[in-house]
Structures are given as structure tokens and as C-alpha cells.
Amino acid sequence: MKLVIAIVHDEDSYDVIDSLTEKGFQVTKLATTGGFLKSGNTTLIIGVEKDKVEEVLDIIKNVCKTRKTVISAPSPVMGTSGVFVSNPMEVTIGGATVFVIDVDKFEKF
Amino acid sequence: MKLVIAIVHDEDSYDVIDSLTEKGFQVTKLATTGGFLKSGNTTLIIGVEKDKVEEVLDIIKNVCKTRKTVISAPSPVMGTSGVFVSNPMEVTIGGATVFVIDVDKFEKF
Amino acid sequence: MKLVIAIVHDEDSYDVIDSLTEKGFQVTKLATTGGFLKSGNTTLIIGVEKDKVEEVLDIIKNVCKTRKTVISAPSPVMGTSGVFVSNPMEVTIGGATVFVIDVDKFEKF
Numbered sequence: 001m002k003l004v005i006a007i008v009h010d011e012d013s014y015d016v017i018d019s020l021t022e023k024g025f026q027v028t029k030l031a032t033t034g035g036f037l038k039s040g041n042t043t044l045i046i047g048v049e050k051d052k053v054e055e056v057l058d059i060i061k062n063v064c065k066t067r068k069t070v071i072s073a074p075s076p077v078m079g080t081s082g083v084f085v086s087n088p089m090e091v092t093i094g095g096a097t098v099f100v101i102d103v104d105k106f107e108k109f
Numbered sequence: 110m111k112l113v114i115a116i117v118h119d120e121d122s123y124d125v126i127d128s129l130t131e132k133g134f135q136v137t138k139l140a141t142t143g144g145f146l147k148s149g150n151t152t153l154i155i156g157v158e159k160d161k162v163e164e165v166l167d168i169i170k171n172v173c174k175t176r177k178t179v180i181s182a183p184s185p186v187m188g189t190s191g192v193f194v195s196n197p198m199e200v201t202i203g204g205a206t207v208f209v210i211d212v213d214k215f216e217k218f
Numbered sequence: 219m220k221l222v223i224a225i226v227h228d229e230d231s232y233d234v235i236d237s238l239t240e241k242g243f244q245v246t247k248l249a250t251t252g253g254f255l256k257s258g259n260t261t262l263i264i265g266v267e268k269d270k271v272e273e274v275l276d277i278i279k280n281v282c283k284t285r286k287t288v289i290s291a292p293s294p295v296m297g298t299s300g301v302f303v304s305n306p307m308e309v310t311i312g313g314a315t316v317f318v319i320d321v322d323k324f325e326k327f
């Protein structure tokens with residue numbers, strides 16, 4: 001038995017939890033805060049058999065990996081106040097930090 | 110030193126924390142959420158000497174183990190609307206999921 | 219890779235997080251509750267390379283160690299109601315409980 005502790009972005013947490021539970025994995029969710037940016041994020045605790053750890057890591061990677069996306073960032077048209085055009089802007093979103101820890105003993109009561 | 114991480118139901122958390130602290134064990138409580146049912150539950154962190162782990166597991170088991178209880182579930186009397194009799198109904202409550210992890214180093218400052 | 223799990227007082231949590239992030243360490247913060255006093259405290263998760271564990275422990279110790287401080291506790295002047303003088307009173311504040319756990323595998327996605 002291993003304990004997977006994964007820190008993910010709030011926006012990705014719903015998708016990754018659903019992907020994990022659809023595959024029969026059990027997950028507990030903690031609402032946490034980033035020490036540096038001081039904004040909310042999500043920490044997942046996933047107890048899983050040793051031979052399934054890679055499958056869990058793959059699911060987290062596919063849903064949460066850092067990726068580029070295009071958002072339309074409004075920017076004022078030169079000179080005319082109040083008139084905005086939306087400029088496509090590429091930003092980086094997502095990301096996951098994952099620790100796998102050995103479990104000495106596992107019990108269900 | 111071992112770290113016991115126990116996920117229990119909110120209704121059992123007060124009793125199990127009191128039982129543990131009465132026996133001199135130290136406990137930290139986290140408010141968490143179940144990944145599947147998406148409802149609140151409680152995760153306990155209990156740092157304990159290796160030779161006391163079994164005693165901690167016994168306390169968790171005695172307080173939190175899955176058990177049957179009878180609740181009176183109201184159900185409408187055949188045909189007469191608004192008239193309810195309470196039927197005894199057996200339901201399963203409780204349960205605990207427990208991980209024991211090895212601690213490399215323990216400090217109190 | 220090691221995981222440092224530190225339970226500190228809320229009042230010390232801002233200083234210790236800032237001290238750790240200034241030194242380039244990464245920290246995740248959990249709002250937790252003490253099992254005995256049932257009051258809020260803070261649990262920090264810090265994933266750190268093995269050779270930096272001592273430096274992290276030193277920072278936690280310097281900021282959070284149990285220490286004496288003098289507070290002025292108001293106490294009524296003998297006999298005259300409503301008149302208070304402040305008496306210096308020595309109290310103990312702070313403290314940290316720290317677990318260091320071995321990490322089998324560490325990934326960033």
C-alpha cells in the first residue's frame with residue numbers, strides 16, 4: 001500500500017477526482033493554501049496498492065499537467081477610452097506536485 | 110515513531126478524539142471531503158510511539174467500526190396522505206480507513 | 219526527498235512560511251484543529267531534498283520554539299471598581315511538533 005499526496009490547482013481538482021473515482025480509486029480531498037502565492041489550492045490523499053501507483057500518477061498527469069491555453073485578455077484600443085478589443089494571450093495553467101509515501105500498515109474498520 | 114492517518118465519519122470524530130486524548134495520545138484534526146460521495150468527513154493525524162500503535166488502532170476500531178443501527182424511517186400509511194408511521198429500518202453507519210506511516214525523525218521545539 | 223509535516227501555532231504560521239519561502243523552500247498550509255484544546259492551529263507540508271531537512275528544521279525551530287513572553291494582564295486595583303492597572307505577567311507561547319517522513323517517489327507535472 002502506498003499513499004499518494006498530490007497538490008493540484010482548484011480548477012483541476014473536480015476533473016482529477018472524477019477521473020480517479022471512475023477508475024475505482026478512493027480519494028480524500030483537503031482544501032489547502034499555497035505558501036508562496038497564498039491562494040487556495042487542493043491536496044488529494046489517495047491510498048492505493050503498490051502496483052496501481054503508476055496508473056494513479058498517469059491520471060493526475062493527464063488531467064493536471066502544466067499546459068498553455070489561450071485566453072482573450074481585454075486591452076484598450078489605442079486612444080479611444082472605453083473601447084476594448086480582445087487580444088488572444090497565451091498563459092500557462094495547471095500543474096501538480098506529487099509525493100508517494102510507503103504505508104507500513106493499512107486497515108479498514 | 111509512527112504517524113497514524115485515520116479517515117473517519119464526522120459523527121464519530123468527537124468520540125474517537127476524546128477516547129484518544131483521555132488515554133494521553135496527541136491528535137490533530139483536519140476537516141476533509143470524501144472524493145466519491147463529496148460529503149464532509151474527518152481526517153486525524155496521530156503521532157505515536159511504535160509500541161503504542163496497536164492501542165491507537167484498537168481505540169479507532171472500537172469507536173468507529175462499521176456497525177448496524179436501527180433508525181425510524183417515516184413512511185406514509187397506505188392510502189391516507191399526510192399520515193406517517195415510523196417503521197424501524199436497519200442502516201449501516203460508521204467506518205474508518207487507517208494508514209500507518211513510518212516517521213524518520215520526530216522533533217518538538 | 220523528504221516530507222516535513224510541522225504543526226505550529228496560528229500566530230507563528232505567517233512568519234515561518236515567509237522565512238521558508240524566502241530561502242526558496244516550497245510550503246503548503248493546512249488549517250487544522252488541536253485534539254486536546256480544540257482550538258485552531260496550522261499544519262505545514264514541506265517537500266524538501268534530504269540534505270536540506272536540517273535547514274528547514276532550524277528555520278521552524280527559530281521562529282516557532284516555545285518561548286516566554288511578558289504580557290500585561292489587566293487586574294482590578296484593590297477595592298476601587300473599574301480602575302485597572304496592568305501587571306506584567308510571564309506566559310509561554312509558541313511551540314512546534316515536527317515529523318519527517320521518507321518520500322518514495324516525487325513528481326512535478
Ligand SMILES: Nc1ncnc2c1ncn2[C@@H]1O[C@@H]2COP(=O)(O)O[C@H]3[C@@H](O)[C@H](n4cnc5c(N)ncnc54)O[C@@H]3COP(=O)(O)O[C@H]2[C@H]1O
Nearest residue numbers: 007034035036037095097239242243244245246263264265
Ligand atoms: N515541495 C513542495 N512542498 C510542499 N508544497 C509544495 C511543494 N511544491 C509545490 N507545492 C505546492 O504546490 C503549489 C504549486 O507549486 P508550483 O511549483 O506548481 O508553483 C509554485 C512555484 O512556481 C512558485 N514558488 C513557490 N515557492 C517559491 C519560492 N520559495 N520561491 C520562488 N518561487 C516559488 O510559486 C508557485 C506557487 O507556489 P505556492 O506555494 O503558492 O503553491 C504551491 C504549494 O502549495
Ligand SMILES: Nc1ncnc2c1ncn2[C@@H]1O[C@@H]2COP(=O)(O)O[C@H]3[C@@H](O)[C@H](n4cnc5c(N)ncnc54)O[C@@H]3COP(=O)(O)O[C@H]2[C@H]1O
Nearest residue numbers: 021024025026027028045046047116143144145146204206
Ligand atoms: N484508499 C483511500 N484513500 C484515500 N481516502 C480513502 C480511501 N479509502 C477511503 N477513503 C476515505 O474514506 C471515506 C470513506 O470510505 P469508505 O471506503 O468507508 O466508503 C466509501 C466506499 O464504500 C465508496 N467508494 C469510494 N470510492 C469509490 C469508487 N471509486 N467506486 C465505488 N465506490 C466508492 O463510497 C464510500 C464513500 O467514499 P468517499 O470517497 O466519499 O469517502 C471516503 C474517502 O474520503
Ligand SMILES: Nc1ncnc2c1ncn2[C@@H]1O[C@@H]2COP(=O)(O)O[C@H]3[C@@H](O)[C@H](n4cnc5c(N)ncnc54)O[C@@H]3COP(=O)(O)O[C@H]2[C@H]1O
Nearest residue numbers: 130133134135136137154155156225252253254255313315
Ligand atoms: N504526537 C502528535 N500527533 C499529532 N498532533 C500532535 C502531536 N503532538 C502535538 N500535536 C499537535 O500540536 C498541538 C500542540 O501540541 P503541544 O504538545 O505543543 O501542546 C499540547 C500538549 O501540551 C497538551 N496535550 C495534548 N494532548 C494531550 C493529552 N492527551 N493529555 C494531556 N495533555 C495534552 O495540550 C497542548 C495542546 O494540544 P492540542 O491537541 O490542542 O494541539 C496539539 C496537536 O494539534
